[in-house]
Amino acid sequence: LITMHPDLFELIAVCAKHKVGHVVLAGGLPPKGSIEAIKETGAKLIAFSPALALAKKLIRSGVDALVIEGMEAGGHIGPVSTSVLAQEMLPEIAEQVPVFVAGGIGRGEAIAGYLDMGAAGVQLGTLFVCATESIAHANFKKAFIRASARDAIASVQIDARLPVIPVRALKNASSELFTAKQREVAGHLDGGRVEMAEAQLQIEHYWAGALRRAVIDGDVEHGSVMAGQSVGMVKREEPVADIIGGLMTQAAAALEARAV
Amino acid sequence: LITMHPDLFELIAVCAKHKVGHVVLAGGLPPKGSIEAIKETGAKLIAFSPALALAKKLIRSGVDALVIEGMEAGGHIGPVSTSVLAQEMLPEIAEQVPVFVAGGIGRGEAIAGYLDMGAAGVQLGTLFVCATESIAHANFKKAFIRASARDAIASVQIDARLPVIPVRALKNASSELFTAKQREVAGHLDGGRVEMAEAQLQIEHYWAGALRRAVIDGDVEHGSVMAGQSVGMVKREEPVADIIGGLMTQAAAALEARAV
Numbered sequence: 001l002i003t004m005h006p007d008l009f010e011l012i013a014v015c016a017k018h019k020v021g022h023v024v025l026a027g028g029l030p031p032k033g034s035i036e037a038i039k040e041t042g043a044k045l046i047a048f049s050p051a052l053a054l055a056k057k058l059i060r061s062g063v064d065a066l067v068i069e070g071m072e073a074g075g076h077i078g079p080v081s082t083s084v085l086a087q088e089m090l091p092e093i094a095e096q097v098p099v100f101v102a103g104g105i106g107r108g109e110a111i112a113g114y115l116d117m118g119a120a121g122v123q124l125g126t127l128f129v130c131a132t133e134s135i136a137h138a139n140f141k142k143a144f145i146r147a148s149a150r151d152a153i154a155s156v157q158i159d160a161r162l163p164v165i166p167v168r169a170l171k172n173a174s175s176e177l178f179t180a181k182q183r184e185v186a187g188h189l190d191g192g193r194v195e196m197a198e199a200q201l202q203i204e205h206y207w208a209g210a211l212r213r214a215v216i217d218g219d220v221e222h223g224s225v226m227a228g229q230s231v232g233m234v235k236r237e238e239p240v241a242d243i244i245g246g247l248m249t250q251a252a253a254a255l256e257a258r259a260v
Numbered sequence: 261l262i263t264m265h266p267d268l269f270e271l272i273a274v275c276a277k278h279k280v281g282h283v284v285l286a287g288g289l290p291p292k293g294s295i296e297a298i299k300e301t302g303a304k305l306i307a308f309s310p311a312l313a314l315a316k317k318l319i320r321s322g323v324d325a326l327v328i329e330g331m332e333a334g335g336h337i338g339p340v341s342t343s344v345l346a347q348e349m350l351p352e353i354a355e356q357v358p359v360f361v362a363g364g365i366g367r368g369e370a371i372a373g374y375l376d377m378g379a380a381g382v383q384l385g386t387l388f389v390c391a392t393e394s395i396a397h398a399n400f401k402k403a404f405i406r407a408s409a410r411d412a413i414a415s416v417q418i419d420a421r422l423p424v425i426p427v428r429a430l431k432n433a434s435s436e437l438f439t440a441k442q443r444e445v446a447g448h449l450d451g452g453r454v455e456m457a458e459a460q461l462q463i464e465h466y467w468a469g470a471l472r473r474a475v476i477d478g479d480v481e482h483g484s485v486m487a488g489q490s491v492g493m494v495k496r497e498e499p500v501a502d503i504i505g506g507l508m509t510q511a512a513a514a515l516e517a518r519a520v
Contacts, residue, residue, distance in 0.1 A: 051408075051410070070341070070343075071341070072341045072343070072344055078410070079409075079410045079413065080409040080410055080489055081330070081331070081332045081341045081342065081343070081364055081489055082341065082343055083330075083332070083341070083342055083343040083364050083365075083370060084332055084364045084366070084409050084489045084490060084492070085409075086370075087364075087365075087366050087367040087369065087370050087490075087493065088366075088409065088492055088493065090369075091367070091369070104341055104343050104344045104347075105343075105347075106344070106347050106348075107347040107351070109347065109350075109351070109376070109377050110343060110346075110347050110377075112376070113373035113376065113377065116369070116372070116373065116376075116514060116517070116518060117369050117370075117373065117514070148311075149339075149340040149344050149345075149348065150311070150338070150339045150340055153339065156416055156417075156418070157416075158416070158418040158439070158443075159443075160436070160439075176420070179418070179420075183418075183419075183446075229340055229341055229344040230344060230347075232344070232348055233347065233348065254376060254377070255518075257376070258376060258515075258518045258519070259518070259519070
């Protein structure tokens with residue numbers, strides 16, 4: 001569930017009705033009462049935390065597990081990298097609740113490394129986009145297979161008055177148009193041709209439907225091709241079992257090498 | 261030595277004259293002939309490489325060691341994070357030359373992790389700024405001790421015509437003024453009030469002397485307080501020996517825990 005969803009509490013009620021076993025809360029500070037409401041359904045609650053202070057607060061509020069996700073991840077991101085979050089947070093919280101590390105993970109050696117630092121597990125998204133089982137459009141998968149880490153860039157805010165929550169996606173025509181759009185709206189603001197609320201809404205709505213346009217319709221130039229920096233490690237379409245098998249082999253080799 | 265220095269070859273000659281044992285080349289693709297010139301002095305050559313293809317090329321050209329530095333680092337940075345560079349590059353090159361990993365390292369567990377992945381060593385900058393032995397101004401050290409990882413932000417380019425090489429530094433008055441400056445110069449360009457070359461020069465010169473202004477003069481609001489994301493792990497002023505001792509204790513504990 002996304003914390004900022006306007007109908008969050010109705011969605012929690014749906015989870016309760018269907019006896020959902022685990023609820024993941026993503027997207028920022030959970031609104032007042034939402035943690036309690038989820039816990040009351042009997043579900044285990046897993047929450048994202050981008051900073052140590054918030055993590056400690058969430059643990060006190062009773063979350064059952066945490067995800068720490070670095071800025072290497074695809075989609076909406078915070079400012080701090082996975083390895084820095086892991087160093088700052090795992091030594092402080094990994095003994096209190098299970099912590100899952102996410103962002104920029106593409107090889108088993110890195111998984112072994114985070115487990116060594118105290119993580120209970122990891123979360124990967126980008127690496128599974130090109131799974132044979134994934135319904136993503138062939139164009140979307142091709143874009144992933146072709147891309148390097150440096151092609152997965154965060155969207156940039158160019159005006160303090162027009163907030164942009166950074167989203168990491170493959171650079172394409174729409175990324176450049178988004179910058180141009182911001183400059184245009186900022187210009188309208190300067191000229192008094194548009195109200196602040198309307199201007200901010202125009203920025204917010206720019207990406208509406210853009211992920212679907214890319215993933216389902218296959219328009220990888222004008223849609224949002226959300227991808228993490230691990231996209232450079234995606235080389236081919238292959239079954240989920242092979243992707244996981246490859247990661248496990250690398251992780252096992254790394255752990256065995258240490259025992260020598 | 262910085263690859264883009266206009267007098268690079270004269271600087272190499274100075275190194276030769278003084279029989280310098282190790283030369284580090286930073287700042288991008290080494291200009292033609294520079295690698296050969298350095299090797300001829302008899303010095304060991306260590307080069308920065310932000311991508312696998314360049315790393316392989318540098319190894320073929322005869323560099324003796326490589327540094328891979330992620331975007332968590334302070335100062336001039338590339339777009340890809342340390343952990344992603346490590347995953348992409350170490351498995352391919354760590355057996356050919358010694359590779360040093362840099363960017364966002366603040367704890368010994370992370371050092372142990374990169375060594376496990378094949379690194380020969382690590383390079384840390386941010387963590388030593390507040391060493392008792394460091395000549396940085398008291399204001400500069402105070403800013404580091406106060407800052408969190410998310411305060412160390414990369415400078416942002418807002419116009420495709422005005423290139424900005426991103427620099428990671430603590431957010432202050434000058435970061436906001438730099439964005440305003442770019443908008444102003446872009447406006448002058450739009451209005452035809454300034455030539456392209458002059459506009460780009462104005463952007464380039466904005467930060468001239470800014471690091472010195474912050475580190476030496478202590479003006480942490482209008483200077484450039486270059487810092488990596490590991491700045492949040494800097495808690496106090498302490499001797500270099502204690503900083504290294506702390507890292508070693510953490511790394512040793514991590515390695516011992518694996519042997520169990």
